[in-house]
Structures are given as C-alpha cells and as structure tokens.
Amino acid sequence: MGNQPIIELRAVTKSFGPVDVLKGVDFAAHAGRVTALVGDNGAGKSTLIKGLAGVQPYDGGEVLFEGERVHLGHPRDAAKHGIEVVYQDLALCDNLDIVQNMFLGREERRLGTFEEGQMEVEAAAALQSLSVKTVKSLRQKVSSLSGGQRQTVAIARAVVKQASVVILDEPTAALGVAQTAQVLALVRRLADHGVAVIMISHNLQDVFEVADDVSVLYLGTMTARVEVAKTTREDVVGYITGTKTMEAVA
Amino acid sequence: MSANVDNPVAREAAQARPEDSLLGKGMEDGVRDHFRAYVRRVRGGEMGALPAIGGLVVLFIVFGFAHDLFLSQRNMANLLTQAAPLVMLGMALVFVLLLGEIDLSAGVTFGVSMASFVRLTQPDGLSWPLALAIALGIGLAIGGFIGFFVARVGIPSFVVTLGMFLGLQGVLLVIIGDAGAYRLIPAPVKALNTSNLPVWAGWLMLVGVLALLAGVALWDRARRRAAGAPNPPISIMLAKLAGIAVVGVAAVWFLSQDRGSGAIPIRGVPIVVPVVLGFAMIATFLLDRTRYGRYLYAIGGNREAARRAGINVTAVRWTAFVLCSTVAVLAGLFYVSRVGSADAGMGREIVLSGVAAAVVGGVSLFGGRGRLVHAIIGALVIATIQNGMGLLGLPAGTVLAVSGGVLILAATVDALARRRSGGVVVT
Numbered sequence: 216m217g218n219q220p221i222i223e224l225r226a227v228t229k230s231f232g233p234v235d236v237l238k239g240v241d242f243a244a245h246a247g248r249v250t251a252l253v254g255d256n257g258a259g260k261s262t263l264i265k266g267l268a269g270v271q272p273y274d275g276g277e278v279l280f281e282g283e284r285v286h287l288g289h290p291r292d293a294a295k296h297g298i299e300v301v302y303q304d305l306a307l308c309d310n311l312d313i314v315q316n317m318f319l320g321r322e323e324r325r326l327g328t329f330e331e332g333q334m335e336v337e338a339a340a341a342l343q344s345l346s347v348k349t350v351k352s353l354r355q356k357v358s359s360l361s362g363g364q365r366q367t368v369a370i371a372r373a374v375v376k377q378a379s380v381v382i383l384d385e386p387t388a389a390l391g392v393a394q395t396a397q398v399l400a401l402v403r404r405l406a407d408h409g410v411a412v413i414m415i416s417h418n419l420q421d422v423f424e425v426a427d428d429v430s431v432l433y434l435g436t437m438t439a440r441v442e443v444a445k446t447t448r449e450d451v452v453g454y455i456t457g458t459k460t461m462e463a464v465a
Numbered sequence: 466m467s468a469n470v471d472n473p474v475a476r477e478a479a480q481a482r483p484e485d486s487l488l489g490k491g492m493e494d495g496v497r498d499h500f501r502a503y504v505r506r507v508r509g510g511e512m513g514a515l516p517a518i519g520g521l522v523v524l525f526i527v528f529g530f531a532h533d534l535f536l537s538q539r540n541m542a543n544l545l546t547q548a549a550p551l552v553m554l555g556m557a558l559v560f561v562l563l564l565g566e567i568d569l570s571a572g573v574t575f576g577v578s579m580a581s582f583v584r585l586t587q588p589d590g591l592s593w594p595l596a597l598a599i600a601l602g603i604g605l606a607i608g609g610f611i612g613f614f615v616a617r618v619g620i621p622s623f624v625v626t627l628g629m630f631l632g633l634q635g636v637l638l639v640i641i642g643d644a645g646a647y648r649l650i651p652a653p654v655k656a657l658n659t660s661n662l663p664v665w666a667g668w669l670m671l672v673g674v675l676a677l678l679a680g681v682a683l684w685d686r687a688r689r690r691a692a693g694a695p696n697p698p699i700s701i702m703l704a705k706l707a708g709i710a711v712v713g714v715a716a717v718w719f720l721s722q723d724r725g726s727g728a729i730p731i732r733g734v735p736i737v738v739p740v741v742l743g744f745a746m747i748a749t750f751l752l753d754r755t756r757y758g759r760y761l762y763a764i765g766g767n768r769e770a771a772r773r774a775g776i777n778v779t780a781v782r783w784t785a786f787v788l789c790s791t792v793a794v795l796a797g798l799f800y801v802s803r804v805g806s807a808d809a810g811m812g813r814e815i816v817l818s819g820v821a822a823a824v825v826g827g828v829s830l831f832g833g834r835g836r837l838v839h840a841i842i843g844a845l846v847i848a849t850i851q852n853g854m855g856l857l858g859l860p861a862g863t864v865l866a867v868s869g870g871v872l873i874l875a876a877t878v879d880a881l882a883r884r885r886s887g888g889v890v891v892t
Contacts, residue, residue, distance in 0.1 A: 290775060306773040308766035310833035311759075319763055320774030325688075328754040332689030352502075356511075 219282050220245045221411040222267070222298070222380050227276030229262050236262045238435040239276065244380060244411040249402060251422040251443070252415045254432030255455055260415050263432065264382055267413075268300045269293035296380070299373035303384040307365055307372075309358040313350065314338045316357055317372045341375040342367075345404050349397070363394030370401055374410070381405060382413045387421055399425045419448055433457050496698050511834075514827045516878055517842045521849065528853035535856055538724035542735055546658050546803055548848035549737040550575075553796035554815060555822035555840035556748060560785045560792070562823055563752075563765045565832025566615065566622035570607070570629035572816030574790045575797025577633050578603040580640040582798070583647045583807035586654075593651035601794050607633070608790030612783035622786075630816070638809050646808040649801050657740070658802035661733030664721045670739045671713045677746065679706055737799060741841070744795070749837050761785060765832030821872035822847050829879050847871070 220243035229237040236259045244250045254260050265271040266278075269287040278285055280296050287293050293300075307316050314331070317338045323330040338353055347367055350360075357365060366386055373381045383402065387395040402425050406412045416422050422429055423443060431439040431454040439446075439454040439461050453459025507515065528535040554571060561568045568574075578600040585596040607629070614625045641647065649655055662670065686696045717734060725731035752758035760781045763771040772778050800815070801807055826843025828835025847868060854864045 294775070300773075302773065304769075306767070306770040308763045308770050308833070310762060310766035315759065315763075319759075319771070320776055322756055322759065324756070328750075329759070330688060330692060331685070332692030332694035335689075335694045336692055 218245065220279075221281055222296075223279040223282075224263075224267075224273075225277040225279065227263075227266065227273040227278070229259075229266060229271070229274050236435055237266075237273070240432070240435070240437045241440070242430055242437060243440075244413050245428075246379070246411050247406055247409050248427040249406045249412040249414055249425055251426035251429045252413055252432065253417070253419070253422060253429060253451065253455055257434075258432040258455075259435045260432055261384075264300065264384065264413075264415065267293065267298060267380075267382060269298075297376070297378045298380045298382070299376070299378040300382045301366075301369045301373050301384065301386065303386075303388060307357045307369060310356065312354045312356050313360075313368055314353050316368055317341065317375050319372075321376065337375055338371070341371045344408060345371060345374065345401055347371065347401070361394070362390050363397050366390065366394070366398050367401060370398075370405065374405065374408070378410060380411045380413065382415075384415050385417065386414065387416070387418060395421070419451060422451070423448060431455055496700055499697060499701055512827065512878070512882055513836070514839045514842045516875075517826045517839065517846050520825070521842065521846050524846065524849045524853060528849070528856070532853070532856045535853055538719060538722050539726075539731075540852070540856070542661070542720055542724060544845075544848060544852045545735050546737060547852055548844055549658055549735075549741060550796045550800040550803070551815065551818055551822055551848055552741055552841050552844040553744070553799055554793055554819035555826070555844040556745065556837050557789045557792035557796060558819050558823050559752075559828055559835060559837055559840050560761065560788045561622065562820075562828050562830065563761045563832060563835060564782055564785055565765050565830075566782070566785070567626065567820065567830075568611065568622065568786065568789050568793075569626040569816055569820075570611065570633055571626075571789060571793040571796075571819060572812035572814070573630055573633040573637060574604055574607045574812070575793045575800065576637045576810075576812030577607070577640065578794045579797035579801045579811060580637055580647070580807045580809075583649050583801060584640060586649075586651050587647065588650065593654055597654075597798070600798075601791055604791040604794035605787055608787035609783070611790065612786035615786060616779045616782035634813065637811065641807065641809040646806045648806050649804075654798065654802050655805065656736065656802075658735070658737050658799045659805075660736050661720075661731065662736055662739070664733050667717045667721055667734035670734065670742075671710075671717050674742060674746075675706065675710055675713065678709065682706070744792075745837055745841060748792075752837060757781065757784075762833055765834075817872070818847050818868060819844075821868060821875065824879060825871060825875040827879075829883060830876060831879070831883055834883075843875075 222244050224240060224242040226239040226241060227237055228235065228239055240259070240263060242252075242263065252260055252263065262271065266273045267287065269290045269292045272286075272288045278287055285292070285296065287296075287298075308319065311319065314334050318334045323333045323337070335353055342350065342353075345367070349364060349367070357368060360368065370381070370383070370386070386398050386402065390398060399421060402412055402414060406427075414422075414426060426443050429439070429441060429443050429446065429451060430437060431451060433454065434457070438457070439451070441461070450459060454461070507513075525536070534540050554575070557571055558568060581603055582593075582596050582600040585591045585599060586593050590596070591599075611622070611625050611629060614620045615622045682702050686699070686702075689696050720734045721732055723730040723732050752761065760771060760776045763774070763776060764778055764781055768778060796815075796819075797812065800811070822844035823835065823840040824830055824843065825846050826835075826839030826841070828839050828843070850867060850871065851864055854867065
C-alpha cells in the first residue's frame, strides 16, 4: 500500500450535541482495492460514510482527495470528485426502467431534451464493463428485477459516470447465497477497473472473500487498519468487540 | 461526457460482439418480438389505456344501439365540446396524480378564477386577454398556496386541497354575490367552445398533427442512430402513425358533414379540439422528454431515491400543484365558454369526474404511472357515459351513481395492476 490513496481522512471528528460519534478517525481507500469498513452498531460507520458523501459534513479533521485537501460540504462536492454511494435500501425507482434509473438526476440532454440513445449506449457499456449478463433488456422496469439484479443496477448507476470512489452500504444484506456471490464478484470487478471501493459490511465472510483491506471502527475510533491477508477472522472480531487491539496482536 | 466517443468504455462496448451486448435488447428485434414484448407487459399489469379504450368502444356500441341520435354528427360534436373541460381538468390532475398526490380543489379553483374572469369582463370592465391573464394568475397563486403547504409544510395534499375545496367555494360565493350568475360577454371566449373550424382548417389541423408526430418520431430515430443505439423496426412507427391517420381522417370527415337542422349548415371540427391537442402535445413533451417530467415520475415512484439522486423534490412537488391549478383555469375557460355564464356552483362537482377521468384512463392513484393521453381517453369515457345516459333520458341520480361506480371500478383495476407489476420476477 505504498502508493497514494485516492481518498484519505485525517483525524476527522463529528459530534451530535454532547455525543462524540467520530473521535479523530484516520481512514484511507486506494484505487483498485476494496476496503471493508466494519464495526458494531453505533461504532460510527454511517457517520463516516455520510461525511464522505457530503450529506453530513465532518466537524473537524482533514479530507484529502488524491493528496489535496478538499471540503465535502454538500452531495454536489462529493459528486464532483466522483464519490458515489450505493445505499442499503437501494435508491431505485420501481416505475422507471434500468436506463432511466442509472441516469436519474444526471440525464444526458441536448436542447433540454433527453438523449435516450446515448444514455442507453452508456448504460450498456457500464453493465458490460461489470460483466453483467443477467439482465434481459435495458428498457425493462426495475420493478420486474430480482434483488440481486437491483443491486447490480444500483452499483452500475455508480460506475456509469466513471466514479473514482464507490461506497457500498451493506450490499449483500438482503440477498440470498447465489445473489450474494454475484454481487461480491461485481464488487471485485469494480475494484479491478481502478475504482476505490469502500464496503460497509456486518458479514465477515463477505469481507474476507472480497476485501483487500479492512478498517475497524470501535466507538468512534479507528482501532485497526490492516490488509486482509495479514489478519485473521478472530483478530477482526476482537477489534470489533474491543477485546483486542492492533498493538496487542502485533 | 458530451459524446459517447469520448468514453473509452462505451467505445469498447460498441466494438464488442453483438451477442455479448446488452445494447438495444428489446429494440432491434423484429415486429413479432415487439408484439410479444407488448403482450407480456400488458399481462404483467402495464395495461395503460387499454381498458379505457375497450370501455369506450363498448359504450359507443351500447349507446349507438340504444339511441338513434347517439352516433349522429351533431351529438358527436356535442360530445367533444361537453368533454373539453373534463379533458383539460383530467390532464391538469395528471401532474399531481403522478406524484401520488391529489387536488380536490382543482374544480373550484377554476370556479373562482372564471367567476373573476367573467365579472372582470362585464361591460365597462377589462379587456378579455387582460382578464384571462388575471384568471391564470389566480390559478397560479392558488396552486402556489397548495404547493407550499404540501411540499414545504408537509401536510397531506388530500387535507390541504379538501380545505381549499371548502374555502374556495366560499370565495366563489362572495365573488358571484347576490346576482346568482353573470353572463359571459367576450365573443372570442364564447366562440372557443361553441364554434367550429372551417372544413379546410380541420383537414389542415390533421395534417399538421400527423406531420408533427412523424417528425418527432423520425428525429428520435436519427438521434438514436447518431448515438449508436439501435432503433425498433420502422414498420412499428409507420403502423402507429397509420392507425392515428385512419382514426383522424374518419373523425375529421365525419365532423365535416353538415349537422345543422335548419337552412344554415353547421360543419367542421370544434375549435376546442386543436386547442386541447396542442396543449396535450406540449405537455406530453414536457413529461416524456425533459428533466422536470422525468422527475415527476421518479418522485411518484420513490421519493427518497429521487432525493438521493440530487433532485430538488420540494421544488418539483410545489410546481406540480402550480401547474395543476393553472391548467385547471383553462378547463374552466372551456366550461364557461360552453355554458355562457358563471355561477356560484361552478366546478364543485366536476373535480371528481376529473379524477375519475384520469384514473379510468390508466393514470395510477398511487403515483408514478400514467400519461396525459390516458386522461384524454378517460375523460371521453366519462363524458360518453354522461352524454349517452342523458340522451336516454335517465335521471341525474342514475348518471351520478354510474359515474361513481366507474371510478371505483377503475381504481380497482389500478390497484390490481399495481400489485401485479410490483411482483418480483426471479430469473
């Protein structure tokens, strides 16, 4: 991990009234790598992510994008840097088709009217680059898709604009075994395209299957940041529950 | 990314072997595949205006046999002018119905604005264009008011507009006052929904509509081709246009026959027809091809998803109510033009027929599904029921009861269709 991270957080803090949710957290995500963000409920995972998405700006600390200090004060700022979030409860509109969903809020237009053909071409390219083969037609309504297919569309939505950082919030939480495998493969391919993938997960099996790095939050502090290959499941569980620390393990 | 040529991923995809490409799946196939896909969509619950078109055909057959005059030129022209306010009101309501909202006050909104219009244009009053601008302004203000409480304050639209329904009736009573009713004076406004186009203008209108539809369809194909996306077979487009042309020629020819009873011939397409069609085409363009229209559908489908996609949900919802109320004013204009006067009960009853028109036509009460043309077809169904039953001399009570029954039937179809299309297909 010698190279420069795409996105880096240094000592970020966030408080809600008297409650310090993030107490000076360091975090980094690298291009082409999947970084799992794990931690128990209330550890601050969502708060960390919302700051990156520009939904809830941090109170203090530094955010570095490709080594330069930036301010993420609004979802627009995040979008400008190519930071995309795929939310857990699938932010898709059932009554729209796949192309319409993938381009919702950023439609290609000329003279104020839609370039449907161009959007279709780009949507096909995005799905193709993720080797998606399970979708019959780009013009089918999202309501007719299965859970795994919907997750696929939600992720493809993030890559259609060539995102540099994609944040996945519990991408497999609602899926069955086969569909989980499908989505994890998709996450891997996303990283292979040079995207920095940040995956929030409660499922350590998923983490060990697909992630390169794992960062563990415990009560608002980052207790561990290690390569998956250099740690064990017991150690990660220990970091999550606060019974182990990096120093003790080392 | 202005053109896909700049996009390496897109270029790579375009060069990929066709069997690997998702692109145009369901587009480049033959006519038969398209027909099959259509049947599959209908069976999946996306019936659109089909039930309403079927209902309209059945109604025409039933009333045609039941009364000699129903299919006469005079009654058909009469039906069109009767339906015009309802068609316009139905289209107005589509904007809020798409969001899953409702506007129960759209009828009395046109009542208040038209009462103002008619009073302002009494002798020694304002010129009618100025008065119409004021009436539209009143509609705009009412819509803005409703939108504020729905989109900003967060009150359910049912409650806000029910309050407006009652409140505006009071305003209407105050405007009309003790006179009970005011006569409509300006001749051009009277002519709007009582006169006909010259025969040649009717044909010209038809040619214009067909040329516009064909032009837009060809433009779409050219744009898709330029972007490298496949087009559906051109025969489908030609068949659609031919169908519209056949119905259009038959209708214009039928309305160009003399339908007068005396020495003076009455013939031609009613003036409201091109006005309504013109509005419908502009508004359909807005809904299908612009961001604003797409966002109405998106918010109606999943408001939270729309918000996360960066859409200004509050602004879109607010303006939808403004659009609805303003277009309702035009519905009122057709109404007073036909009736020839403004009274204190204007618009009270028509609003539920307007909702019925949209829902019967296939616009979903749950939001996110439906098109403007559905409201037109649905309004024709409701107007046909009222017209036919009136011809048969059935009491007003029966007409009301049947109209109400049709609304509930249509809402049931809507709910069932929604349940079906909501079903997840596992592949």
